[in-house]
Amino acid sequence: MADPTEKARDEFLSEAQEIVETLSRNLLDLDASARSGAVDPALINEAFRAVHTLKGLAGLFGAQRLGQMSHRLEDLLDDLRLGRMTLGPDVLDTLFAAVDVYGRLLAQEREGRDDPSPAADELLARLEKLGSEAPSRAAPATEYDLDPSLLAVLTEYEEHRLRANLEQKMRLYRLRVEFDLTTIDKALEDMKARAKRHGEIITYLPAGEATSADAIELDLLMASRDDLATLIGALGADNVVIEEIPRKRTSVGTAPPHKPYAGDLVVRADESVRPSVHGDASLEQGPSLRSLTQTVRVDIRKLDALMNVVGELAIVRGSIARMAERLRAEGQRQLTAELQRLHRSFERRLAEMQAGILEVRMVPLGQVFDRLARVVRQIGREMSKEIRLVITGSETEIDKLIVEELSDPLMHMIRNAIDHGIEPSNLRAEVGKPPAGTIALNAYQKGNHVMIEVEDDGRGIDEQAVLEKAVRLGKIAAEDGAELSREEVLALVFLPGVSTREAVSETSGRGVGMDIVKTNIGRLGGIIDVQSEPGIGTKMTITLPITLAIVSALMVHIADQVFAIPLSTVSEALSLEPGLSRMLDGREVITLRGATLPLCRLDRVLGLERRKTPAPRKHYVVVVSLGNRRLGVVVDHLIGQQDIVIKPLGRSLASVRGFAGATELGDQRVGLVLDAAAIVDEVLSGADVLRERGALHG
């Protein structure tokens, strides 16, 4: 870790990853803008810059294949932005494929592998082919009525933009703007942003003399559809003079004599890197040396380490409280009061610190949603289905570790929805649905949980088929199946072997079953529910804890031992009077509000010995609910709610089922955290009954 080259390499990889993600987002926008018929040149420029930066990074770190690919890609994007090539679906496909290949190459780099990559080779071949199709450089435009000295200094890109704008019968304007030298960067960006709504700034060049030594005048050449009055209304200001350049005869001459149009303000050499020229280096020497961003990248393990420190401080806090208690017992009133004040202040600060660290771990779900948008486009094209993806709540924040683990399950759910949910467009037309299928990806926060919904407007899940499949696989008995409620039948899709795919159609598809999705979500402490209406659509809802770093837990006593049950799985707790439960099919159950709730005596299931105290007469039942399944866990006492930091058990305890980890209880002791999902699985699958009958050893 201390190796600086290693560290720099990590930096490189994560920066490259970020750039690729930005590129991917950018391509999606480009895709949307291409479909609406008007490609925003700024988007192509952004993509070009991203690839250019990647090329530079790859060169720096000797990542040859990455560099080679970036180089070709850069050529392609250059052709696009210079108008030598049009942005058709095949070009977009190639660009999207490049994002995938980038991901693969980066993964290889990370593992230090140098395997042959057929995907990369194929992409290079595609890029080569596209490149050879591009026409050679267009003839320089000579037909427009502009000052030749101006034309002489336009870059190829600017020339292309000018031509493109004139082809669209735009009017040309000259904006003479006086900028303050100290704020020129920002002011120019503001100007460009405001101008964007009305047209495009093609170039800017230094004009005549400024009124003071601290100011500079620039001539902005702008193309717009709007008339002069509108532009003056939108962009006019004390320091801005706008004139229209007449179409017919050159009138640039009416402007004050521009001595050097090719002024030294314009850094031509790196035009290809930064189409937006920021000005002479000497003008912005101060600010340009400073990094523009205020952010740092932090390894999440460092945050985990900090969280551990907070956990330890919480233990110190507990000791202080106990000490204050002792002092009071000894009659030290003054000292007690002082210590208690310190304790309260310490407690407050500690809570702030904990909240601060948690906040740093949070990232918006948009990170994973962007990746999914790409997948939707790709799968839609593969299956020749038109898909409209509607995303809401991508700003919802969740623990970074959870986000990383979410993309696979969500991707699978979306693939399922497109493959098996959304009908082919001819079938949709028959039932009066719009030809494009809609997939909605919604996220929102609900208390200490984040909810993510994947909803489609497809055909819905065929319950009968699901039921038949489950019976055929021997998951349930046929006679039991008849008694299942609608919800229970739908929940069967999460059993191994039964998936929405096999249930709806026997067509071959890819991917794993929904049971894997459920397991993955469960590993994150989350649950998944399904709702479906035949002919209307299916909605899968994932409920996740906001963070894995700290969870709220219900602390309970069983046979002298303290256990923590994550509160996210607890729906309620109630007292269990003796004689209230009855036996049903060899299992202890109670009736809770008219429904049968199976019970699980945790002391027996876990084989806990009661050495010190006998079992109490009255017990408590903690109702654990995971998705549609509920289980009453019988415990001795309820202690209360506590925020805990879960630490995983070591490798030598990996085979022990039923515990999610351990947590410090504050008095130097350690409590075990129950893995509610594992216990529910085990108990409801009947393993506990078998064990009690002695048929199973474990």
Added chain:
Amino acid sequence: MVDLVRTRGERLARRASGRGPVREFLTFVLGSDVFGVELARVKEILSPPPITPVPRAPSEVVGVCSVRGLLVTVVDLRIRLKLEVRPDTRRTRILLATASSGEAVGLWVDEVLQVVRLAETDMELATAGIGTEVSEYVLGVGRPQGEFIVLLDLSALVTG
């Protein structure tokens, strides 16, 4: 505590009799025998903190405990090595070591003795011939000044 053991060990080491490169071993009592592990692999010697038993864990796992925020799996070496288990005394200690998997493992021992320095000629490294169930954990035997110490392979103990 560690310092005390070290000084004692150093005193003994000055009297080391054999020749060749010298290795340091921490010796301790399990049941009625003296064992040793390489000192460099022992991170800490602890008085047993409160230990939480883990239901369903293998019988040799005493439980888990926390050492300044670090979760430690405590293993009873007497059960692992099929030795006589005596009741705990105030001399009972836990040797803290790190497994190759990164897991912090505590080895439960009856009593920690001292550090001995063994020259190559004081050691007899194990051959495959011993043939007991526990031979995979045995590095060899040490004979400093007529004593008999079973040298254990700590890496085998904490990964097993």
